[in-house]
Amino acid sequence: MSSDATQLSRAFTAADAALAGGAVAAGDRPSRGEITRVLAELRAALFPRELGVAADGEAAVATHLASALAGLREQIRRCAVLFAAERPGEGLAPDQVDRVTDAFASELPAIRTLIEGDIAAAFAGDPAARSRSEILHGYPGVRAMIDHRMAHLLYTLEVPLLPRIASEAAHSATGIDIHPGATIGERFFIDHGTGVVIGETAIIGSGVRLYQGVTLGSKSFPKGEDGNLVKGQPRHPIIEDDVVIYSGATVLGRITVGRGSTIGGNVWLTKSVPAGSQLSQARVRTDEVAAEGSGI
Structure with missing residues (x-):
């Protein structure tokens, strides 16, 4: 390592040590890529015919849900760990992660109902809309709302960090910036x-x-x-x-x-x-x- 790189490394390490919070292992840090994947799996579970695997029906939904909820549970845990390292005593306790994930899963039917209303509003409000599939695949406003409704639910469940990461992923994909709150x-x-x-x-x-x-x-x-x-x-x-x-x-x-x-x-x-x-x-x-x- 060059002397310049060594000096910078020492400076960054010292600056990091001056900040509140302890060190968090790489395996305990949230992954934006994984959160993006989880959101895609959730969209596929909500709308398997349009956004899921070729097969339709309960088996397809179950496959997407199992993958999504396992990944979500882990990312909630990681977000809780990282938040607690910076702000001890705040956020979710480790034993609350399963409860929050289950609470999120139980609200997915209501989320689906809300999004169906958003799709209907898009079809009614845009004379260029020709089909439901076109709206789900090609309308950034609807895509942004699918992700927002899930991020908002996580926000109301007081999950730290993850709702904002999810909303920023949607922002990057659509150009629409909706705070999860x-x-x-x-x-x-x-x-x-x-x-x-x-x-x-x-x-x-x-x-x-x-x-x-x-x-x-x-x-x-x-x-x-x-x-x-x-x-x-x-x-x-x-x-x-x-x-x-x-x-x-x-x-x-x-x-x-x-x-x-x-x-x-x-x-x-x-x-x-x-x-x-x-x-x-x-x-x-x-x-x-x-x-x-x-x-x-």
């Missing part, structure tokens, strides 16, 4: 989807439709007396039922967009609006410019 109701559809961002404490009702580039974000980040950001405060929008938000719109802060409202493209919204609101950009002004180049 976001609460999203039935029949949710993201059309096109690239660039959509939905923050941790956002609450979205039923029958909501978003287009590409929409941000449901935070307007400000409150700090405590110690000067550090206050964690877990509600800071993202509440979107009520049957709202449509068009491309490029930005909705910030703990505000409410009332039921049945339509938010036009590129609108910047930081105040609550009542039910049935119709918001759009200011009218574009057009003026003629003289041929010789004088101003307007």
Whole structure:
């Protein structure tokens, strides 16, 4: 090893030692690749005809589920170990891993029902949609929601780290960034989807439709007396039922967009609006410019 590499190694080791938390063996660290595989197996178990092996029926579902849940249990354990090393006394205890995995598995039928509603919303909301298989294979908004609904369940079960790793894997695959803490109701559809961002404490009702580039974000980040950001405060929008938000719109802060409202493209919204609101950009002004180049 070169002297430069040795010095860097010592510097990194010293910096790591200065951080809170003990060492974690490689076999106890979560694997993003394995988590991505587990998500794929879960998608195949939920939709074996479209996303699973060629064979259909109970045997195919059981095969995918067995593989997925075994991998999930191990990744939950690893995430708990890594989190506890950094924050002793917090997160899941080792004896809780099986309970949490079983609780996740028991909710999969409900997750499937929610996703069926998302698929139906995509078919109803997009005139280009021709089939269920096309939606499951080719619609990034639906793919993002399948993974989000599973990540959100893990989040509500208080699994550390893993929900965020899962949501980032979905973000990488779809261009849609949904924090696993976001609460999203039935029949949710993201059309096109690239660039959509939905923050941790956002609450979205039923029958909501978003287009590409929409941000449901935070307007400000409150700090405590110690000067550090206050964690877990509600800071993202509440979107009520049957709202449509068009491309490029930005909705910030703990505000409410009332039921049945339509938010036009590129609108910047930081105040609550009542039910049935119709918001759009200011009218574009057009003026003629003289041929010789004088101003307007």
